[in-house]
Amino acid sequence: MQTYQRGKSLGDRVLLAAVIGLALVWLAPIVWVIGLSFKPNEVLMHSTGGILAPPFTLKNYIDILAASSVFSWMLNSTIVAVGQTVLTLLIASLAGYGFARTNFPGRSVLFVLVLAALAVPEQAIIVPLHTMFAAADLHNTYAALIAPRLAFPFGVLLMTQYFRAIPPEIDEAALLDRASRIKIFFRIILPLSIPAQATLGIYTFLHAWNEYFWPLVSATKPAMYTLTVGLASMQTNFAQTEGIGFLMAQAVFAGLPVLILYLFFQRHIIAAVAGGPIK
């Protein structure tokens, strides 16, 4: 608590005005698009100005419910994102515990491998990865959509780091309480790492939901499209399209789940980006 405060300087005011102006620029496209999604397509054919003036319509959203594949794509995205999140949490937590809390021959070497994996970009492996899944005849399956991202090392490193910060005394007390390694993991360490689990879970979910390249090449049948790929497939001939309002309604509809997730879990998402769970 400051006991005195200098008057706001001119510099402060200019800075604030600049940042607020920038924020408006950041918001404008989204607000505008949301506005358009409530306008009749016929009006938008001629003009996209004046989003606050009537006429308004819900027809674009009703059309989504009626005709579009957005729902089935959303289901696919949900299955993939949830599956990937659950599996990542389980696998990364187990590995993190192994690296942070147990000793076994070769542990350091394996950990270096995990760190090295950070340097490998998706694009460097996507062609051979596609070939492998083609050889196994696994494309256009949920397994193919989920599996490759499980290899990304971020989760393992995050969990390792978090577990290392839990006092070893806790594990030792449990060892003296005659708990097995598995029991310590499930009864002590997992419950204690719920903040990290939340951070990693939301982060993984968002990434899986927004993933574009791999689903684009793996899910080639429209029935297996994820929302990201499916929506992209409808963007062709944009300038000539007569259904701008409909397209925008789809964009809003598709963006809504992540924006809601963001509103609720903003702290966790930002923490994951900043490189660690909330303390």
Add this chain to the structure above:
Amino acid sequence: MAEAEGGIGPSHWTNAAFVAPYMLILLGMLFMPLCLGIWLAFQDYDMLGGWSGGVGIENFQNLLDDRIFRGTVRNTLKFVLMTTPAFVALGLFLALALNNTLRRSALLRAIFFGSSVLSVTIVTLVWRLVYLPDRGLLANALGLFGLPGVDLMTSQVWALPAIAIVTVWWIIGLPMTLFLAGLQQIPPELYEAAALDNAGRWRTLTGITLPSIRRTIVVVAVIEVILQFQLFGQALLITGGGPDNSTRPMVQFIYEAGFRDLQLGFAAAASQVLFALMLIAALAQFWAGRRKGV
């Protein structure tokens, strides 16, 4: 030596069971394709014609001779050079302006970060509409000043910068957040000491804040270079690489060679070039950062 540092209890190979599931996936889904990709880069292998044996560095020579590929390298480098400074400068500016506990700043941080949770598809959908020459938001805004709408997407000069703007709008949240995390690490005592030493705002910024987050600046620059080398979705969905290949990035080249033309060896070779360029760029930056005494 029975115990390595860090772990609890005696060393035993059964403990490796905890890391086994992940390590198997890591080997199968990352290191195996990585090795396969390096091998593929030296093979004549396409999906239709099948495998026709090793060809040495022929794929790489073909890439070098490929006018379009050379163009994608140029476009990608241009894009990296456009976006990385913008991410560092704007990210740092926002972080400095919003590094306080005011409620207002929290809201502003949320706005600047919020766009990064959207998928590339939604972002490009929105921005293609913004850029529409006759009815776009940009045209509407220009119209307010009596200016005519411009068609950035068909301009060989402006299409790539337009994509860069979309990208900065999309993920400015990442550098901003990393800088904020860096700023939080600076001990408050430093600022108190500076205040007692009568340092003004500018002196505090250049004498305390920036030197303290030098490492973060290097890290953010490296991360952004690595990320922006991977430009793909925005270009594919906004311009499709046009006009006249002026926005086609390397990843799109890989995508088209590998998944449209099905020339796997050729595409894998292009992947290795991308990987190598990214590593070189990242290492060069670290090296430059170290030379400056970071």
Add this chain to the structure above:
Amino acid sequence: MADLSLRHVSKRFGQVEVIRDLSLEIPSGEFAVFLGPSGCGKSTLLRMIAGLETLGAGEIHLGGARIDTIAPGDRGVAMVFQHYALYPHMTVRQNMAFGLRNIATPPNEIERKIADAAEMLEIAELLERKPGQLSGGQRQRVAIGRAIVKQPRAFLFDEPLSNLDAALRSRTRIELARLHQRVRATMIFVTHDQVEAMTMATRIVVMNQGRIEQIGTPMEIYQRPRTRFVAGFIGAPAMNFLPVAAVREEAGHLVVTLPGGASVTTTVPAAGLRSGAALTLGVRAEHVHPGSGAPARVDVIERLGERTLVYANLSDGSTIVYDEPGDVVLQVGETVHIAIDGAAAHLFDAQGMALHG
């Protein structure tokens, strides 16, 4: 009967030897305190007994059975950790029940044991709280309670009082001593605080650099330190050490001269010591008497209330501390005369070993 027995135990971390060929017998029911400066190996020794560190060499036996080869949970020991290590996500009751459940104790028996321990430790009203809602002292009690319910053969305490404030620490010392009288189990307590060791121990094991310096009851350790290290480590203020030379024999006892010339007749037999040998005289503040003897200049006066500690410089510049009554009238810079009670003084040879009468 020796309940806990360490036989030729050693341990190294990399190149550093933290325990060197250490053997120790602790009879059943003792309150043994491992006392030593940080890094002396006392905590490592405790953790080896618990099974949290492996042994480099040697054996540990408890109640006649070898335990160093079995898992920590099977050794019949319970540990109270420095930071308590309560499971943060479990209530006090669940914390205490966890170990009992793991050995398939019937639920009604678990309830009874928890109720008994909670009553003994006066934590019954805290049973449904989580550790985060407890004060430091309450956590301390819960940690002890978690150990008690297991009815272990030996309790291991790893500096459990170091996180408490001074008032709570002295209260807990008394309670632990009382607890020991009640449960009559072997207790091993690690600390670097000699007051804790003096007040609670039935037997003190003074350790230094991975070795045992001395084992004995608190008063044995205090009155007859075997080495200069022990003499200096036990007692507050620390014992005075003065370089002296053996000058002559008087009725079979050695007489030494202080810096400044005054001589002290000790109780150490003179036999075997040549005149002029370089020795160190050790004497506690309470055995330095003012009034007559060597002159010294008062340097610092420390008033403790019931007594006053006076730090004075002898003619050669060495400092000596001695007791005065609480209300003594004294000024810094004054010259005083002090005499040393030779019967209570100690002599150490060049190797730091005590010469005893």
